[in-house]
Amino acid sequence: MTSLSAPITIVRPEIIEFGVGVAGRLGKWAAGQGFARVLVVSDAFNASRVGILELPGEVTVFSQVKPEPDTDNLDLVLEAADAAQADLIVGFGGGSAMDLAKLASVLSGSAQTLRDVVGAGKVAHRRRAGLAQVPTTSGTGSEAGIRALVTDPLTQAKLAVESIHMLADIAVIDPGLTFTVPAATTAATGVDAMAHCVEAFTNRKAHPMIDLYAIEGVRLVGRYLARAVADGADAEARAGLSLASLYGGFCLGPVNTAGGHALAYPLGTRWHVAHGAANALIFPHVLAFNTPAVTQKTTQVIEALNLKAGADQASVFDATFGFCAGLGIEMRLSALGVPETDLGVMADDAFAIRRLLDNNPRDLGRGDILSIYQAAY
Structure with a gap:
């Protein structure tokens, strides 16, 4: 085990909102930041309740996130981000939605592809869009981290990306959003x-x-x-x-x-x-x-x-x-x-x-x- 004197680096989202009923604070934050074009990355169920986030401006919802997302699912998210010209990307759902939002935030509009950034520290530039994470399950903790995973459908292996540029600007954790989880x-x-x-x-x-x-x-x-x-x-x-x-x-x-x-x-x-x-x-x-x-x-x-x-x-x-x-x-x-x-x-x-x-x-x-x-x- 590592000793107390060993170096360690701790990173956290700059803002963490926590508590039942805080979901709407995301919209207030986004308005204050001047975001006008928002892409919400979500599954079909959570897409039906995006309104609870009170997001400003033009909101596009990608609702096709699937469990254990693969590279094809990521490609669809990137197409949606490019089409929306999103200046804020929101992961709204479980770990799958939040991981795809992370990857979209650094790959949309970038010359780098997923294959270029697999591994640690390979994202070359700061993202152009803001990133917010709103978990609706209590498991992955993806809202707090800098890693994202997608599956390669050919090899059936997980592709892991780690980058400080995938750290959310804000994480909004509203336990009320988990009440409907079976x-x-x-x-x-x-x-x-x-x-x-x-x-x-x-x-x-x-x-x-x-x-x-x-x-x-x-x-x-x-x-x-x-x-x-x-x-x-x-x-x-x-x-x-x-x-x-x-x-x-x-x-x-x-x-x-x-x-x-x-x-x-x-x-x-x-x-x-x-x-x-x-x-x-x-x-x-x-x-x-x-x-x-x-x-x-x-x-x-x-x-x-x-x-x-x-x-x-x-x-x-x-x-x-x-x-x-x-x-x-x-x-x-x-x-x-x-x-x-x-x-x-x-x-x-x-x-x-x-x-x-x-x-x-x-x-x-x-x-x-x-x-x-x-x-x-």
């Missing part, structure tokens, strides 16, 4: 937020400055996720999850995720399992696998979730598996339509995601990954 999605996205925090907390690059947010994010999920699943209109619980998601986003920039996300990605790219559901299914397996390398921190995670477990892998797995299953999350790959014959290919895919596996506190070989998939099957 229970199953609430559960899965909540565990995704927790996974961001846990993987950062137990990461090889973990830092005390981020640990503060990470462990508090886990506590918030432990305190509020079951309540929000049981009652979607529980405002306090929804706010707690929105804050946990934001804290998870704070963790992603300077530290990032690790083995859990690496193993979850092939479920989404190959079998279109929702990102939150994939992370929830994998989470207990990887946390238990990592326990020998980060025993003390694993104990802190278990305590933060209000669970009971010893320091051994089996009891850590049983406790966290029970937590996820108790939320109604499907915890078997076979039940999600993943064929057993594909586990080896998925293990190859996951093992190639070095940007995350190299963060894992315990080395995950291809054989280890395959064993986890088989155990989860």
Whole structure:
């Protein structure tokens, strides 16, 4: 783990609006900035309630964001941004909408293509459009970060872009927008937020400055996720999850995720399992696998979730598996339509995601990954 004296860089949106009922503050901010042509990047459901943002000027809504967006979906967003000549781009939805908004903000009107900017720090110029992010789920924390992911439909691999130029000018987090999220999605996205925090907390690059947010994010999920699943209109619980998601986003920039996300990605790219559901299914397996390398921190995670477990892998797995299953999350790959014959290919895919596996506190070989998939099957 990183020592307290190690250098770290923390970036945040310049303005963060948080609280039930704050969605309309985006419009007031945008008017004050003089924006006149706005592109909202959204899915079909959230496109129907863009009015709650009270945006000024000429507003164009792109409503075709799909889960686990691919490069074709991004191309459509870029066409819409160019046609609208947008001076403000708003990501309004889950992580998919916010990631596409980030990429559109730096690629629209630029000579660079997506392939030019894949990786870290490859966006050459400041974006010409403003960027605002408004999450409507509590999971990805994408509103706070500088990374965006899209899938290459040919290779079924995630293409990751990281750039300070994709940091939002403003993030508006209104937990009231999450009241309509179904229970199953609430559960899965909540565990995704927790996974961001846990993987950062137990990461090889973990830092005390981020640990503060990470462990508090886990506590918030432990305190509020079951309540929000049981009652979607529980405002306090929804706010707690929105804050946990934001804290998870704070963790992603300077530290990032690790083995859990690496193993979850092939479920989404190959079998279109929702990102939150994939992370929830994998989470207990990887946390238990990592326990020998980060025993003390694993104990802190278990305590933060209000669970009971010893320091051994089996009891850590049983406790966290029970937590996820108790939320109604499907915890078997076979039940999600993943064929057993594909586990080896998925293990190859996951093992190639070095940007995350190299963060894992315990080395995950291809054989280890395959064993986890088989155990989860």
